[in-house]
Amino acid sequence: MADSSTGTESTEVNPEERFLYRGRTRCSPEEEDKLERQHFWKIINAFKYYRTHVEENLKRCERQYLRLPLRHQRLLSGYLDKLAELRRCMECNHQVLRAIVQNCTHMFENMEYDKDEDARRAGPSSTFDMDKLKSTIKQFVRDWSDAGKAERDSCYKPIIEEIQRLFPSEKCDVSQVKVLVPGAGLGRLAWEIAHLGYSCQGNEWSFFMLFSSNFILNRCEKENSLTLYPWIHQFSNNKMSHDQTRGVTFPDVKPHHLPPDSDFSMTAGDFLEVYTDSNTWDCVATCFFIDTAHNVLEYIETIWNILKPGGVWINLGPLLYHFENMANELSIELSYEEIKDVMLKCGFLFEVERESVLTTYTENEHSMLKYLYDCVFFVARKPVTPYSNFPNGKDELQYSKTLDTTM
Numbered sequence: 001m002a003d004s005s006t007g008t009e010s011t012e013v014n015p016e017e018r019f020l021y022r023g024r025t026r027c028s029p030e031e032e033d034k035l036e037r038q039h040f041w042k043i044i045n046a047f048k049y050y051r052t053h054v055e056e057n058l059k060r061c062e063r064q065y066l067r068l069p070l071r072h073q074r075l076l077s078g079y080l081d082k083l084a085e086l087r088r089c090m091e092c093n094h095q096v097l098r099a100i101v102q103n104c105t106h107m108f109e110n111m112e113y114d115k116d117e118d119a120r121r122a123g124p125s126s127t128f129d130m131d132k133l134k135s136t137i138k139q140f141v142r143d144w145s146d147a148g149k150a151e152r153d154s155c156y157k158p159i160i161e162e163i164q165r166l167f168p169s170e171k172c173d174v175s176q177v178k179v180l181v182p183g184a185g186l187g188r189l190a191w192e193i194a195h196l197g198y199s200c201q202g203n204e205w206s207f208f209m210l211f212s213s214n215f216i217l218n219r220c221e222k223e224n225s226l227t228l229y230p231w232i233h234q235f236s237n238n239k240m241s242h243d244q245t246r247g248v249t250f251p252d253v254k255p256h257h258l259p260p261d262s263d264f265s266m267t268a269g270d271f272l273e274v275y276t277d278s279n280t281w282d283c284v285a286t287c288f289f290i291d292t293a294h295n296v297l298e299y300i301e302t303i304w305n306i307l308k309p310g311g312v313w314i315n316l317g318p319l320l321y322h323f324e325n326m327a328n329e330l331s332i333e334l335s336y337e338e339i340k341d342v343m344l345k346c347g348f349l350f351e352v353e354r355e356s357v358l359t360t361y362t363e364n365e366h367s368m369l370k371y372l373y374d375c376v377f378f379v380a381r382k383p384v385t386p387y388s389n390f391p392n393g394k395d396e397l398q399y400s401k402t403l404d405t406t407m
């Protein structure tokens with residue numbers, strides 16, 4: 001997880017692209033800028049390398065089949081046809097992935113990437129990046145397909161219902177209610193909130209996600225006009241052969257269908273670095289996000305800081321800490337009990353709490369192996385007159401004894 005965020009240069013943006021992607025604005029040293037560009041091209045190359053990577057795997061399958069004794073090959077007479085079908089699906093994925101990264105160099109309002117010849121040098125992508133790309137393909141199902149509706153209903157609906165309950169359109173001008181969705185993934189939750197008329201900004205850090213959401217939000221016009229084959233990389237736990245090669249169409253809605261004058265945007269960059277302005281947001285909605293932190297206390301601290309007094313934090317998700325067991329990465333793995341304790345000490349008031357919301361995440365509904373997340377859901381308010389243990393910036397967090405004794 002060594003993604004960096006976008007940088008500082010200004011550039012023209014294609015007027016046809018409706019939702020602007022803003023890079024994080026900050027003065028970076030030359031070296032950081034260079035690394036940033038290299039990272040950008042590394043991810044573009046991962047999208048382009050996909051076909052080679054899958055092809056290698058299919059060739060390996062073929063070789064292994066051909067090594068079987070003939071009597072076994074004869075028993076598996078449809079096996080090579082199955083591989084041919086997988087190859088056809090892979091080609092379709094490849095076409096979509098190529099389209100996603102076409103013109104990506106211009107997608108950021110304040111950063112151009114196509115000037116840098118050096119950074120473009122392509123080589124084989126790592127298994128890590130290929131896994132990320134496959135996860136991104138599955139994320140299309142979760143966010144933008146009919147097949148993902150049940151999953152969205154379990155994850156996004158509770159958050160959306162709370163926003164509507166707390167900021168009802170009958171009682172307030174929802175276009176003035178500012179909602180932030182950090183770790184927005186492919187942007188569907190943020191889009192749904194904007195679709196209801198709220199002012200909504202998604203924030204995302206991964207170029208895999210940013211390229212893909214840009215493609216959906218800015219370039220997909222027609223409903224269900226495109227098809228991905230998200231499950232072709234899964235060779236285990238298939239009941240029927242067709243389960244592996246079934247396609248999923250997207251987008252299930254017209255992404256451009258938002259209320260007139262809607263205020264919907266996405267920002268690129270690390271949530272902790274992008275959002276430093278105090279008292280700005282009426283609502284921060286996090287879904288499957290807080291466990292992406294190196295130090296979840298920093299997320300709590302930032303959310304406290306950026307919420308307006310009286311603002312709410314709505315959260316749904318598990319605690320599958322992304323940096324756990326990663327060499328040389330800071331990872332503070334707290335239980336929900338510990339997180340809640342810290343939030344209370346900061347000054348948050350819990351208004352809603354459900355400790356067992358069952359959800360899935362990019363589930364393959366036909367698979368013989370499924371994961372079920374037993375998520376926590378809460379609504380916590382920053383009081384109108386806040387009392388906080390985090391008043392003076394990040395260093396406060398290091399004084400845990402102070403936190404313990406002052407409440």
Ligand SMILES: C[S@@+](CC[C@H](N)C(=O)[O-])C[C@H]1O[C@@H](n2cnc3c(N)ncnc32)[C@H](O)[C@@H]1O
Binds near residue numbers: 185272
């Ligand atoms: C598990 S995914 C959840 C995505 C989406 N909220 C959903 O429910 O489908 C977590 C997302 O947070 C993003 N992310 C992780 N750390 C981040 C950070 N520091 N700032 C912004 N986004 C981040 C990841 O790239 C990933 O897309």
